[in-house]
Amino acid sequence: MSLYLKYRPSDFDNLMWQSFVKDTLRKAIANQKTVWAYLLCWPRWTGKTTTARLLAKTINCLNPKDWNPCLECEICKNFAEERLVDIVEIDAASHTWVDNIRELIEKAQFSPTRTKYKIYIIDEVHMLSKWAFNALLKILEEPPSFVKFILATTETHKVPETIISRCQRYDFKRISNADIKNRLVYIAKKENISVDEKSYDYIVSNSNWWLRNAISLFEQLIADNEINYDHLVEKLGIISENETKDFLSKLLLRDSSIIDDFDKLVSDWKNIKLFFKELLFFSKNVALNELKKNNDISNYIKIIEILDDTYIKTKNSIDENTTFIIWVLKIIQNVNTSIVENIEKPIFSAKIEKKVENNNYISEEKIEIIKIKSETISESDIEDIFSSWNVEIPKANNLSWFDSGLFISNLKLAKAKWALTMSLLWAEMNINWSWLVIKTKTSIMKKSIENADNFSLMLKVLSDMWMPDMKISII
Numbered sequence: 001m002s003l004y005l006k007y008r009p010s011d012f013d014n015l016m017w018q019s020f021v022k023d024t025l026r027k028a029i030a031n032q033k034t035v036w037a038y039l040l041c042w043p044r045w046t047g048k049t050t051t052a053r054l055l056a057k058t059i060n061c062l063n064p065k066d067w068n069p070c071l072e073c074e075i076c077k078n079f080a081e082e083r084l085v086d087i088v089e090i091d092a093a094s095h096t097w098v099d100n101i102r103e104l105i106e107k108a109q110f111s112p113t114r115t116k117y118k119i120y121i122i123d124e125v126h127m128l129s130k131w132a133f134n135a136l137l138k139i140l141e142e143p144p145s146f147v148k149f150i151l152a153t154t155e156t157h158k159v160p161e162t163i164i165s166r167c168q169r170y171d172f173k174r175i176s177n178a179d180i181k182n183r184l185v186y187i188a189k190k191e192n193i194s195v196d197e198k199s200y201d202y203i204v205s206n207s208n209w210w211l212r213n214a215i216s217l218f219e220q221l222i223a224d225n226e227i228n229y230d231h232l233v234e235k236l237g238i239i240s241e242n243e244t245k246d247f248l249s250k251l252l253l254r255d256s257s258i259i260d261d262f263d264k265l266v267s268d269w270k271n272i273k274l275f276f277k278e279l280l281f282f283s284k285n286v287a288l289n290e291l292k293k294n295n296d297i298s299n300y301i302k303i304i305e306i307l308d309d310t311y312i313k314t315k316n317s318i319d320e321n322t323t324f325i326i327w328v329l330k331i332i333q334n335v336n337t338s339i340v341e342n343i344e345k346p347i348f349s350a351k352i353e354k355k356v357e358n359n360n361y362i363s364e365e366k367i368e369i370i371k372i373k374s375e376t377i378s379e380s381d382i383e384d385i386f387s388s389w390n391v392e393i394p395k396a397n398n399l400s401w402f403d404s405g406l407f408i409s410n411l412k413l414a415k416a417k418w419a420l421t422m423s424l425l426w427a428e429m430n431i432n433w434s435w436l437v438i439k440t441k442t443s444i445m446k447k448s449i450e451n452a453d454n455f456s457l458m459l460k461v462l463s464d465m466w467m468p469d470m471k472i473s474i475i
């Protein structure tokens, strides 16, 4: 038996969501204020059949405890085995019912064989035809004392007013992610399965608020009584959160090496479509966070819009991967790098720390302090710290003979990455004694320049340009 069926709530205590509706229903049963017809209105996938069945079962239970079905009496047992002819479930959306629903409603006039009440659960009731609604209305106007209707719909506006006015109406909410997670934690505990937080997050955020989806995915991922994120990444062929993060930074930086990364994903047989879906959610979350901080999110909006559009296009595309790579190129074309600095928090150049350290200006522990502080404070604050320690940051000093344009062209000839040459184009470059001081416009550009490969390439090019002893400082 699947975990979903195994853990389908058999009583109200186990129905751990929709607490408002649940409590109201229980109270109504407790006060014997049950009505002839209930109308349960809800968005899709909110546990409607479960609630309707629970209600039907509780109303008929011979020995309800705390307004819960006892699960032990003859009625409860027969219900579990689906042997109760007096509780009839109808899916109005399915064509098989179209012809006989009227006859079925007419049969409601006959008293139940074993239960106290004959109960009709009509799911997607808005799909009933006009004459079926008329038959239903007729019986609702003069209901036999032994009949109850539980009507359920996802589209309340399509149910005639005349029907609605004769029902007690309950409006359900979508099951929250927190409730879905709680249910998974409950199942994991019962089944003795250890699950890490990241896996929970992944499952919940990919369930589309549908508990059944969440439980099926959960079940599919269990291996040796465990679900762990590394296995999850491998099993689903998804890309880890860090890789997604890197990919997004590269997009914002217009780093052309992203094309190589993409090729690698394809050759590693990763699930590209799923990856782009992840990227979409990830970008959306980052955008919402940035919005809270009052930062410009126009780049994210572009990414999300173009991605959404691309996702639709892949359905008719000859080659999905090509469609996605065109999306990547489109983003690179459209991203506005001048606002990129607002997105990343200021991180002080690790390379400066290294350079200063090599020249014995400041101690290791002071470097540690800078590293820690650089996470939270701005670059100019860091400069203040430097000066308070009497440490001089290499300052720019114009020298006409350093041709930055030539430097960039030579870097291009040496096959430098696009992100490097692009960031340098935007930067201010000056020579101060034996230092080439590169003043970048944004912290993210600084980061793109200062990776080890770029650094050694720049030193090599400088050396080729007859500046073999030149050191580089990025500020």
Ligand SMILES: [Zn+2]
Pocket (backbone or CB within 6 Å): 061, 062, 063, 064, 069, 070, 071, 072, 073, 074, 075, 076, 077
């Ligand atoms: Zn019972």
